[in-house]
Amino acid sequence: MTTYKETFGKLNRAALIPFFVIGDPDFETSLSVVKSAIDAGADVLELGIPFSDPIADGPTIQKADIRALNAGMTVRKALDFIKRVTDYKSIPIGLLVYYNLVYQYGTEKFLKDFKAAGGSSVLVADLSIDDSDEIAGPAKEAGLETVFMITPVTTDERAERIAEKTTGFIYTVSLLGVTGERASLSNMVKPLVTKLKTLTDVPVCVGFGVSSPQHAKAIAAAGADGVIIGSRIVKMIEDNLNDKQKMQSEISVFITQVKSVLE
C-alpha cells in the first residue's frame, strides 16, 4: 500500500482524486469505470459506500447511491470491490461512508477489513471531530490514516484541533452546501487553503462543487495538494446508463483533461 505522504510527496503538482459511489450503476460496470479512471491518471481514489440517507450529498450522488443499492451493493461487497481495485493497481483509496453502516458492521471489524482490502483512510461524513474517538482510535489501531473535513465556517480553533487529529489529508469543503456540480468555483477556496497551509503540514485537498478542468487548475494554483471531483464524474455515469462504452470513455477523457491542466 502507498501512503498519502508518499503519494503527495512524490508529486510536484496537485493530486487528482476522482470520487465514485461503489457499485454505481452495478458492481462490474463500476469496477470497469474505476479501473479506466486509474488508467487515465487518477492519483488517489475517493470511494463512497452507498447509503439510504446521504445528508451531505446533493441529488447527483443521492441518485448514484440509489442505483448502487438497487443493484444489490452491500458493505461486504463494497469491501470486495476495494480489494479488486487494489489488486488491479496499488493506489491510495480514501473511503467516504456514513456512520450507521460502519456502526452496524462493527467499527473495529469494519476498519480492519477495509485495511485488509487495501484501503488507506476512512472519512465518516456524519462524524465530526468531537466524536472522532469513535473512529480515530480504531482507525489508527487498524493501520489506517484519518481524514477529516474543514469547511468555510469552521473556526480557527476547530481547524487546529481537526488538523491535529488528521494523519492522511484534510478534506477541505470549498463551499457551504452539499456535494454537486457548480458553474463557478467558490471564492472561498483560496483563502481557506492559504489559512490551512499556515495551520498544518498535512496535505490539504479540496472537494465539493469542483466541476471542470479550470476549477481544478484554480484549486491547484491556490496551493492545494489534491483536487477531489465527484458529482461531475458521477453525472457522466448517470447520463450514459445505456451506453457503458461511452460512459467509460467520457470519464477517461475528462480525467485526462483535468490531469493535463494539473501537470
Next chain:
Amino acid sequence: MKYKGKFGEYGGFYVPEVLMPALEELEEAFYKYYQDKEFVTQLNKLLGDYAGRPTPLYYAARFSERLGLKVFLKREDLLHGGAHKVNNTLGQGLLAKFMGKTKLIAETGAGQHGLATAMIGALFGFDTKIFMGTTDIERQSVNVHKMKLCGAEVIPVEGGTGTLKDAINDALRYWTANVTDTFYLFGSACGPHPYPTVVRHFQSCIGKETRRQCLEKIGSLPDMVVACVGGGSNAIGIFSGFLGDKDVRLIGVEAGGEGIKTGKHAASLVAGRIGVLHGSKAYLLQDEQGQVLETESVSAGLDYPAVGPEHCLLKDTGRAEYVEADDDDVLDAFELLSKSEGILPALESAHALAYLCSVKESLSPDITAVVNLSGRGDKDVGIVEKYRPVMTK
C-alpha cells in the same frame, strides 16, 4: 459543544462538520436564554395569549364508560394550530428572534409542525420555508394550504417515500448551504444535540400542567400516562412531568401500521435496533446492513424510522413502556372518541387511545389513565373517509 447531548448511549451529534458551528451556536443560545427572565416572560405570555395555554385536563366520561376505566384527556388539540407543536415553535421561534435570525426552515410530516412553524413565522415576521414529502403533501393537503396562507413557502421533497424522513434529509441539506443566516426549527425531540433537549424543554409544559391538574382534579396522580410516539415530542413533553413518580406507568404508543409482522410499520422502539440517523443514535428501523427502511403508517406524523434518544433510554431503563397500535385499531379508536365525546382526535393521538382500547379488559375499573390528546383530527377527515367510507356517511 459544551455538552455531549447523550441520554445514556443515545443521542449525540452525528452530523457533517459544516453543521457543527450552527449547532454550537444553538446550544449556546439555548442555555443562555432558556431561564432568562425576559425570555421566559415573553414565552409564557405567548403560550397563554397566542397559543391558549393552559389546556384543559378533561374527564372523558362517555369514552371512559365504553372502556370501563377512567380516562382523562390532556387537550393539546385545543391549542392554536390544533396540536402541541406550537409549544415548541413558539419556544424555538422566540429563541431565533433573541438570536437575531430572520430565516426559518422546518421539516414536517403531518403538517402540524410545518403549520405551527408557519404561524410563528408570520407572528415574528420571519422568512419561512417548510420541507414536506410529496406523499405527505398529498395526504395532508389542508395543512399545506394553511401553511401557505400564513406566508410560508412549502418545498416538496420527492426523495425516498416522500415522507418525514426525506423532508428532514432535504431540510438538513438546505441548512448546510444556508447555515450562516438560517435557523432550523426542528419539530421533534430527536435529531442532533441540542434539539432533543431543546424540544423536550419547550414541550415540558404539558407534563408540568398535567401533573398539577391531576392533583387538583383527581386528587392524586394517575395510574398511567399514555402518549403516541413518532419522534416523540408530545410523549416526552407529558412524560417529563411524571418521571420522578415511580408509581405512574408511562406508556408510549408507536405506529404499528399494517402490523409488525408485515414489516409495514413505523415502530422503531418496538421493532428497531440501535443505529444512527439524522444526527442521533437511537432505535432505528434498518436492514442488516444499516440501510434505513421505509416506514408505513396511516398517520403521517408518526411515519418516521427513528425516535428521540431519551425515549430509547427510558425503554432500556424500563421507566417507560413502548407498544404499538395497528392502523385498524387506530381507526376504531378515532371513531370511538368521535362518537362518544364529539372530539375528533388526530390519527397520531388516536394511537394512544387505541392502546387503551386494546388493554381495557385487563385493567381494573378504578384505573385512572391520562391520554395526551396531542392534536385534533380535522386534518385527517379525508384519510379516515378513504379507509372507512362508512364512518363518515
